[in-house]
Amino acid sequence: MVEITDEKGARAWLEMQPKQVCVAMAARIALRGLAALGAADGETSERLVLVVFRAVLVAGASATSPVAQESRLRSAARRAVNADFSGARPAMSAGAISHYAARVAAGMNPTKSITRAISSAVTLEASDPNPTPVISVGSRAVPDAFSAFNQDAVASVEAAESPELLFNEPVWRSVDEPEGLAKGRTSLLRFLDADPAKWDFWARWYRGMFDGQPMDWALQRDVALIPDGVWQAGPAEVAKRVAEIENQFAPIPPEAARAQAQVLLLRPQITVLQANGLRELIDRAVDEYRREVCNQLPDCLQPLENLPVILHQIAETADGDAPMTEKEAALMRILPLMARTISYLNRRLQAAHADKATGDPDKRRLFHDAFYGRLGERSAELITSKTLWGGLLLGATVLLGSSVENVQAGLSTCYESIIKPEAGQERFPPPPPHFPDPFDEA
Structure with a gap:
């Protein structure tokens, strides 16, 4: 049974944990301390709030990232670490905690960084001879902070919760939030809600993370990867970029x-046939690539691996025995997930294509070198074929309908401008509007 009551115990436990568990724990420590920003006001507070929120978001995104994205998110964390975390007390305490959380995500001496974050958290304002009343934590914050940390540790080991599942719990779990921090959080949310043009996303993000209802992690990872220049331009510019991502x-x-x-x-048999057919096609293309070329898809194609599960859910729902209202509600949840996944695939391909244009020798190709060495041998050719990409486009058209023409057009563009040149394929089939809709009455 895990039992952590002090920094020494926390350090010993962390030294035995995988990196992503450490990053998740650091992010949750920082989330508990964000309330200290509630004492900030004016121009300085805007800068510090953005810097601190960025650091914590990057840490959370890093903790839940697929292996293929770790490098880019580690770089984002390093950029976040280099921001200016200075500010007036006691808001600076939140800055210190989030700074250390970002250092953990950046791989900068994770154990030392996270124990410093713990130290900053449990002593938040405790040493100040004249603590700010709205944010003062009081003596019971120290045991409460370690109790919350210990509950996360127990869950990650004994309940085998993944780093992502840790975030599905309130940050204080069954521990009461210290009164001073609760007041600070109220003040911070009031600050965020007062200017939604700048802070609407962050208010929703903070509430969700605090309550154990995080936003889509792929969305959070895209926000984490916003270029440094946008962050430096301030909250208004960040808000514009975040709106585009959302x-x-x-x-x-x-x-x-x-x-x-x-x-x-209305036509469940056609729905099942389309969903299962596309699922099998994607599975075959991915398996072929792994067998013939490399055991891991390129970063830009990772979203493909998420589609078969979604397609299976669509087919299973359409073919199930549940009442029609339940089926409809289930599909209303699943269809947006499919659209977001394809949209994410489009964005990853576009980002990889942009990386190639930089001339970086490490990013000169989309696929593993072995793929290009075997072109013409019909090895793993399905991953770049008209069969797969035409099937994806037809599936997006039939299953998602005409309301997502931008997603469908994105697939066509990605094939024409990115995939086809990599493999020397012929011209792609016509765009979505030209595909017959099997649901139309004859």
Whole structure:
């Protein structure tokens, strides 16, 4: 049974944990301390709030990232570490905690950095002879902080919770939030809610992370990878870029998702055939690439691996015995996930294509070198074939409907400008509007 009551015990436990568990623990420590920002106000507070939120978001995104994205997120964490965390007390305490959390994500002496974050958290304002009343933690913060940390540690080991699942719990779990921090959090949320043009995303992000209801992790990772120059331009510019990212993650409005779910359920046999056929095609392409070329897909194609599970859920729902209202509600949840996944695939391909244009020798190709060495041998050719990409486009058209034409057009563009040149394929089939819709009445 894990039992952590002090920094020494925390350090000993952390030294035995995988890196991503350490990063997740550091991020959750920082989330508990964000309330210290509630004492900040004015121009300085805007700068510090953005710097601190960025550091914690990057840490959370790093803790939950697929292996293929670790390098880019580690670089993002290093850039976050280099930001200016200075500010007035007691808000500076939150800056210190988040700074150390970002250092853990950046791989900078993780054990030492996380124990310093713990130290900053448990002594938050405790040593100040004249603590600010709204944020003062009081003596019970130290045992409470370690109790919350210990509960996360128990969950990660004994309940085998992954780093991602840790974030599905409130940051204080069953421990009461110290009164001073609760007051600071109220003040911080009031600050964020007062200027939604700048802080709406961060207010929603903070509430979700605090309550154990995090936003889509792929979305958070894209926010973490916003270029440094945008962060330095301030919260207004960051808000604009975040809005662009969020638009890409919500390609199907709720009413459109409902209408499309109803269309799919009118002809369940066609829905099952389309979903299962595309699932099998993707599985075959991925398995072939792993067998013939490399045991891991390129970073830019990683979202492909998420689609078969989603397609299976669509087929299973359409073919199930549940009441029609339950099926409709299930598809309303699943269809936006499929659209977001394809949208993410498009963005990863576009980002990889942009990386190639920089001339970086490490990013000169999308695929593993072995792929290019075997071109013409019909090895793993399905991953770049018209069969796969035409199937993806047809599947997106049939299963998602006309409300996501931007996603469908993105697939076509990615094939024409990125995939086809890599493998020397012929011209791609016509764009989505030209595909027949099997749901139309004859």
